[in-house]
Structures are given as C-alpha cells and as structure tokens.
Amino acid sequence: MNELAYSFSLTTFSPTGHLRQITHALAAVESGRLSVGIKCERGVILLCHKQNESPLVDYSTIRLVVNVSPHVGITYSGFSADFRNLLSLCRKANEKYFGEFQESMPVNMIARDLAAIMQEYTQQGGVRPFGCSVLLAGRSMADEHTIQDADGRKKHGYVLYQVDSSGSYYTWKATANGKGSNQAREFLERKYVEAMSVTDGIILGLSCLQEYVDGDVTSDTVEVGMVSEEDGLFHQLSKQEVEEYLKQIE
Structure with missing residues (x-):
C-alpha cells in the first residue's frame, strides 16, 4: 500500500515503520525559527532567533526564551501556539511540585514529564502531535548528572535537554533546532x-x-538566557548585554 495512505493516520504504522504524522510534526519544527542550546562548564545557554517578520511587528511582544521556574529556562522551534500549551503544562507541574516539596522542580523531571505528555499525543485518536521541539536548561537531580567539584565533593550538574514532537528526550552538550539546524549542529560540533x-x-x-x-x-532579533552555578537562577539577558556580546564577534 502506498506510503501516502498512512499520511493522515496518527496511530497506524506505515509498511516502512513510520508514523507519518510524527514525521510531519518534525518537519514543522525544521521549518521554524532557529534555537540553540549549549552546555558550558558551569552553566547552560539558550538562544533563539526571531524569524523575519513584517516590519510592522513589535518584536518586544515576541518571547522565545522564558522561565519555567526561577531555576529552569526553556526555548523552542516550531509552532508558537503549541509551545504556549506546553509551557503552561510545565509551569503547572512545577507549581504542583513546589507545593509539595517547597523547591523548584528539577529540569530532569520536567523533561521526563513533558516527554510523557508529548508521547501520549502520538498514540491517541482525535489529537495530533505537538508541532514544536523544546530545549530546557537547569540543574538536574539525576544520579547520572552528579559531578565532582574541585574539592572532590559531589554536586548536581547543570544540563541541556531536548524534547521533540515524538516524545523522545535527550541531554546534549550542544544542539540546535529549527531551520538550518543541521548546519548549525555541524558548526557546534567543530567549535564546541x-x-x-x-x-x-x-x-x-x-x-x-x-x-x-x-x-x-x-x-532586537535574538533572545539569550542562561543558568549558571553563580546563583542557580535562569536569567534572560537584556538587550544591552546582548549588544555587548555581539560587539565581541563583529
């Protein structure tokens, strides 16, 4: 049977083993704005570019790098409306966690729960996969992310997570999503x-x-956020700070 016959089915695998609606969702991500995440020695950076919009658009109203909690940041590539829904779910999960434990939800748990939600939307009738992939930055409480400081003491490290439309999630040293992401990842591989x-x-x-x-x-067209060991909080850089960094690479 022709592969196209499975293009509209969310829950039926094609003969080649693909769920075509997930493939289409990932294609939506690849055509979206370019976002970049980089794990550093003492923190994680998130960046996202505001695609060329109408000259009448007020760029200050477009928010691409935002907080899930005071300690965790997030950005995305793909459909902004889908991202708003996912961001709301992440924030609600953090609020529930904070109410129970009086501390922010670790980034590894946010990534795990978000991936579970996104995966559910790949196997239910009457819904579609989310048309965006997100990058998360924050401190992980997972044992595999424990590191040693200069004095040999163990501490929880800062990590970069990617969660994609299929519900898969990974930690990365550096990655990119969106239009031009393949070339961007090759660039990061060379320079990281x-x-x-x-x-x-x-x-x-x-x-x-x-x-x-x-x-x-x-x-005006780039947003940058960072979380570091300095205070453990996720900060969004001001326009003046971004300008100073841009001057260093001109």
Whole structure:
C-alpha cells in the first residue's frame, strides 16, 4: 500500500515503520525559527532567533526564551501556539511540585514529564502531535548528572535537554533546532569545547546564529538566557548585554 495512505493516520504504522504524522510534526519544527542550546562548564545557554517578520511587528511582544521556574529556562522551534500549551503544562507541574516539596522542580523531571505528555499525543485518536521541539536548561537531580567539584565533593550538574514532537528526550552538550539546524549542529560540533565558560558559550551561540539564520542578528532579533552555578537562577539577558556580546564577534 502506498506510503501516502498512512499520511493522515496518527496511530497506524506505515509498511516502512513510520508514523507519518510524527514525521510531519518534525518537519514543522525544521521549518521554524532557529534555537540553540549549549552546555558550558558551569552553566547552560539558550538562544533563539526571531524569524523575519513584517516590519510592522513589535518584536518586544515576541518571547522565545522564558522561565519555567526561577531555576529552569526553556526555548523552542516550531509552532508558537503549541509551545504556549506546553509551557503552561510545565509551569503547572512545577507549581504542583513546589507545593509539595517547597523547591523548584528539577529540569530532569520536567523533561521526563513533558516527554510523557508529548508521547501520549502520538498514540491517541482525535489529537495530533505537538508541532514544536523544546530545549530546557537547569540543574538536574539525576544520579547520572552528579559531578565532582574541585574539592572532590559531589554536586548536581547543570544540563541541556531536548524534547521533540515524538516524545523522545535527550541531554546534549550542544544542539540546535529549527531551520538550518543541521548546519548549525555541524558548526557546534567543530567549535564546541566542554570546558568553555558561560561567556564563551554565549559568543559561540551568537556566532552560530549569525552563520545560519535568515536575516539580521541583533539585540532586537535574538533572545539569550542562561543558568549558571553563580546563583542557580535562569536569567534572560537584556538587550544591552546582548549588544555587548555581539560587539565581541563583529
């Protein structure tokens, strides 16, 4: 039977073993705005570019790098409406966790729960997969992410997660989603250094955006957020801070 016959079915595998609606959802991500995540020695950076919009658009109303909680940040590529729904689910999960444990939900648990929700939407009738993939940055409480400091003491490390439309989730050293992401990942593979500082990570991320986005990379069209060991909080860089970093790569 022709592969196209399975294109509209969410729950039926094609003869080649594909769920075509998931393939289409991932294609929507690949045509979206370019987002980049980079894990540094002492933190994680998230960046996202605002695609070329109408000159009448007020860029200040477009929010791409935001907080899930004071300690966890998120960005995305794909459909903004789908992302708003996922962001709301993440924040509700964090509120419930905080009410029970009086602390923010660790990023590994947010990624796990978000992936479970996104996977459910790949096997139910009457729904469709989410047309976006997200990057999450924060401190993980998972044993596999425990590291040792200079004094030999164990501590929980900061990690970068990707959760895609299929419900799969992974930790990355550096990755990119959206239009031009294949070339962007190749760029990151060449330039990435595990021991890089947060400052170097921001410069690398901005350099990657400059190479592979359509349009200008300015403080108006780029959002940058970071979480680091300095205070454990996820901060969004101001336009002035982004401008200073951009000057370093001109």
